[in-house]
Amino acid sequence: MLYKGNIELSTKKISAIVSFLMLLSVALGIFLGSWFVNAHNGSVAFAGVVFDTLYPSPEAILNKKATNIVNRMNYREKLGQMVMIGVQGTEVNSVDEQMLSQYHIGNIILFDRNIKSWEQTTKLVADLQKVAREKGGQPVPLLVAIDEEGGRVVRGKDVIEPPPAQKSIGETNNPANAEELARKTGKNLQALGINVNFAPVADVAYNVSRDFSGDYDKATSFVKAAARGYSSVQEIFTLKHFPGIGRGTVDSHKDVSSIDVSLEELRQTDLKPFQAVIDENKNHNFFIMISHLKYPQLDKDNTASQSYNIMTNLLRHDMGFNGLVITDDMAMGAVSKYGSFNHTGVNAVKAGADIVLICHEHSHQVEIYNGLVAAYEAGELDKNKIDASVRRIVKAKLRLNTLIQ
Structure with a gap:
């Protein structure tokens, strides 16, 4: 012993x-x-x-995971992650399966046409995720988005409890109401499997129900509060429509509206809500949606969604945004009337978009994706920038803690 x-x-x-x-x-x-x-x-x-x-930080570990996933993707899979599409029905069909497998589309947006009941919607989202995982071989889950702003812009209002219009929330003069309603909406969407809301609207305008206020400082306080509400329940939120469309006079669904204002004035007005949320949220785990309006003093030739100066120089470099940049729907007349889908999607990515949004027609969705593939194969797209965009997308998906095994 x-x-x-x-x-x-x-x-x-x-x-x-x-x-x-x-x-x-x-x-x-x-x-x-x-x-x-x-x-x-x-x-x-x-x-x-x-x-x-x-002793690597959580962010360093996340970056390493995202890099490893991106490095295992081929370029077609990467480009699929950079497109968000709408699906047509209340259940998955063969076209949806093709888009998720053959075209590797990594992101979905839902509309009223997809939402008939709570059980049906939950199953649709789960089935889309299953197809992406099992038939598409996608290593990370789909981002599934919806426009649940409140007021007149809501989806599936017979299924999802609609929040009130932002203007009515602003009229309470209590930003805590915006935070609480965002938290409640975020929980409802999470329960359905919808992990991205295209809200809050960060634009500033008088007499517009979609905006919190016509006062820039007041609107900023409410936008910040809504962002906190969504973040508290891990629902990815979206500030829209950068760099602010409150001054617009033409509906972007129909044509281009031009906002002739200097960058100096924009910094003191329309950009304030965007900058405040960027400064307050350190990990930038949210979207900023880019408008289709023209701002000639920032870019005399291109709409914001096609403008390198607005998306990259202003938003990325000057304002310090490191999160996800998504275009508004590329089928809107402000863009689609002035170029083919093959080219406008490529232009948006060249300008700095991480994700190109194309909501409705299947043929347009295919054109967007094929345009990106052709441009990549021709050497028109910077491969390092594509990888950077896809890493941002993958990181956002990893943060959801729903990584597909």
Whole structure:
């Protein structure tokens, strides 16, 4: 027994010594790294690298997972992740299966035509996810979106309890009401499997029911509150319609409206709600939807959804947004009247869109996807930027904690 006890004691001593030496080596590495940095004018953050390697942050782990998933995708699968389409019926059909498998479409938007009952809608969403996983081989779940703003812009109001119009919420003068209604709406959508809401509207206008207020500061406080409500229940929200369409005079469904205002004025007015939410939400786990209006002092030739200066220079670089950028529906007259779907989708991606939205006609959806594929194969699309967009999409899906195994 004494012999056995000595062995056990020796083993414990050895373990203790090994643990001590490991801790000592880490401490020494950090000390030497810090000394090296100080000795070399801070040119290399060696200590930080050592620490991050040993103790990676949740965000670093998420980035690594997303990168590994994207690296395993071929370019057709990546481009499919960059398109969001509408489906036609209340159950999955052969066309839907083709879009999710052959075209690798990674995102769906629902309309009234898809929503007849709670059980039916839940099954539709679950079946779409199953097809994407099992027949499409998609490694991450679909983003399933809806326009549940409130007031006159709601879907499936006989099934989903519709929130009131944003204007009526603003008239309460209590942003907490916007937060609570967003939380309630988000929970309802989550229960159906809908993980993205295209709300709140961040535009500012007088006498428009879709906007919280005609006062820029008041609208900003309500938009921020709604964003907090959705975030609290992990529903991905969407600020729309960047860079603000409150001044528009023409319905984008029909044609282009031009807003002739300087960037300096926009910063003090229409951009305030967008910038406030960007600044308040550090991980930027939300969408910003880009309008089809023209802002000639920002880009004299292109609508916002086709403009590099607006999407990339302004939104990404100047305002610091690192989340998901999605276009408004590309079938709207403001875009579709002035170019083919093959080209407008490509232009949107070149300008900085992560996801191209095409809601209704199957033929238009195919044109958008095939246009992207052709442009990629011709070398017109920057492969690194495509990978960056798909990583953002995959990260958003991983954050939902519903990763398809």
